[in-house]
Amino acid sequence: MESRVIARSQPCADERSRIVEAATAACRQYGPSKTNVADVSRLLGKSPASVYKVFPSKAAILDAAAASLFENRFCFTSSADCGQASATVRLKEIMLEQHRLVLQARDNDAQMFSLMALAAQGNWPSFKQHLKRLEAAVAELILAGIVAEEFAPAKIEVAASCFCASVSVLWDPIIVEVLPSSRCEASASELVSFAIAAIQRFRARKVEDPGKVA
Template sequence: MEVGTTVKDQPQAGYMSSIIEAGTAACRLYGPSKTNVADIARLLGKSPASVYKIFPSKAAIWDAIAGNFFETDLTFTPSADGELTSAARRLKETALGQHRLMLQARHGDSRMFDLVVLAAEGSWPSFGDHLKRFQAHVGELVCTGIATKEFVPRNIEAAASCFCASIISLWDPRIIGTLHSSRCELSAHALASFAVAALSQVPPREESMAAE
């Protein structure tokens, strides 16, 4: 069984993509704990040595596979008409959309979900990049909400970080992997609504300064 195109004379970037594609296929076949570089090379029809010419270690390969999965399968894309809705509504949609993607991976692509759990547990660069992208998108929505006066003016980077931390149970694979499968979706809606509403409130420091 071969995955992807023939890698002979293929540029390094193209071969890297082929390795990630084959690694993803191998992970889905055997699971991250039982997959090795030889499995990936076999799916490519190449030798393990050729794979190591592109990636310096097995850890680097796994991180690249996880990073690709985070970007292609676990990054929520808002609806096309999102610009027509309020920033608060789009922020809630983003939180719940990210949660749904994680749940779909957990139940429908369990072996790849196991890989991203490992990425989170090991603080792999791929997980850090995923969180940065999520926080950056949240920051953009917070900025928009402040501009439209839906949210109280505040430090945007800090607000985005706090928002993501407050809904960590909705996007962190380590937590989602431990949730009972019968957990009610309403709790996710309630948490997202609560976190969004907090952005409309005066930050604690500003409240204490006003009292003085």
């Protein structure tokens, strides 16, 4: 029974992958706003009806193409793969890498960057999942930093969400799309360092009673 289920589901997964690849190619050729199901089916050599059997709408196809882009191009390095680097260093590196990848997409792959911006503007499931993965990676590093006493104790999920929001100018395609490249590049490292300082562990200085007279 299990083998028959796998046999039936595998062709559907393969077909879905081919449609996503064709949609990506169509987006690069025509732009995401002008791409339609007919363009995708033509690249596949099939009818639009066969595409609709797998995806219910153009929006679903574009969302799947955006999801593939986010998952494959904007992946996150596991903390286990970073050697002995501190959580502070790893956190800074991961955000600067996301910034670099977003700028690279904007400058070298304009049509797919437009698809990313559409996904962000529409809060598509693909963008929600991308943000969820980003916040999960940041949360993992914040937890490691708290354990190592680099960061102050905090609610991990809240701290990760706030941290990502504070540096959204670096990774959110909506903002990056309209912000001058030189401004982003000049301030990226300083901005991440400033955001990290907000979660770093520090010893509060003892404040003397202002009513005391020396």
